[in-house]
Amino acid sequence: MNCREDYLEWDEYFMATAFLAAKRSKDPSTQVGACIVNEDRVIIGVGYNGMPKGCEDGEFPWGKHSDDSLKNKYMYVCHAELNAVLNKNTANIKNCKIYVALFPCNECAKVIIQSGIKEVIYLSDKHAHKKTTVASKKMFDAVGVRYRQFVPKHSKIVIDFNQINWDNMNQLPDTPIKNRKDFE
Numbered sequence: 001m002n003c004r005e006d007y008l009e010w011d012e013y014f015m016a017t018a019f020l021a022a023k024r025s026k027d028p029s030t031q032v033g034a035c036i037v038n039e040d041r042v043i044i045g046v047g048y049n050g051m052p053k054g055c056e057d058g059e060f061p062w063g064k065h066s067d068d069s070l071k072n073k074y075m076y077v078c079h080a081e082l083n084a085v086l087n088k089n090t091a092n093i094k095n096c097k098i099y100v101a102l103f104p105c106n107e108c109a110k111v112i113i114q115s116g117i118k119e120v121i122y123l124s125d126k127h128a129h130k131k132t133t134v135a136s137k138k139m140f141d142a143v144g145v146r147y148r149q150f151v152p153k154h155s156k157i158v159i160d161f162n163q164i165n166w167d168n169m170n171q172l173p174d175t176p177i178k179n180r181k182d183f184e
């Protein structure tokens, strides 16, 4: 029997991991995820945008349009890239890659550079016109951090929790495992 052909490629897998992490975000307008991968293609850190630990939802705002900046999320929220770096489960992340849904802002660019990450793979550069993004690219270019856009082959990857209960191996019709004996 031949191997499956519709398995995820590495870039798809790591970007999908970043997007899955983003599902944890409580930000009502933009959910961002990030995934750090080492030279052996092992995931060593994942993060999403959220309030600092202990800064409770009731006390900190998720809005962004108040004239009082203390009442906007931007003062408080930790970006996905920062959390992924802080969550890393190994001391050394030199030469790692970071997969992230949005191009990193200038503050995260500093963190990425200081941590030794050498490549940024992003999906969207929708803030390319903003100075924060221009500053990020200026720093990445200066220090030789590579960046490239990930262009997905599929616009969706579906996770079906039920699929594990079906017998795909033998290409049987949608058959629950409990009825498997019927086909053996």
Ligand SMILES: Nc1nc(=O)n([C@H]2C[C@H](O)[C@@H](COP(=O)(O)O)O2)cc1CO
Pocket: 027, 029, 030, 031, 032, 048, 049, 050, 064, 073, 077, 078, 079, 080, 081, 102, 103, 104, 105, 108, 127
């Ligand atoms: N690279 C990024 N990583 C992130 O985690 N974020 C977060 C910060 C905010 O929580 C949200 C952006 O909010 P908004 O301005 O689109 O409503 O995404 C934003 C960017 C964009 O630079």
Ligand SMILES: [Zn+2]
Pocket: 079, 080, 081, 104, 105, 106, 107, 108, 109
């Ligand atoms: Zn950032």
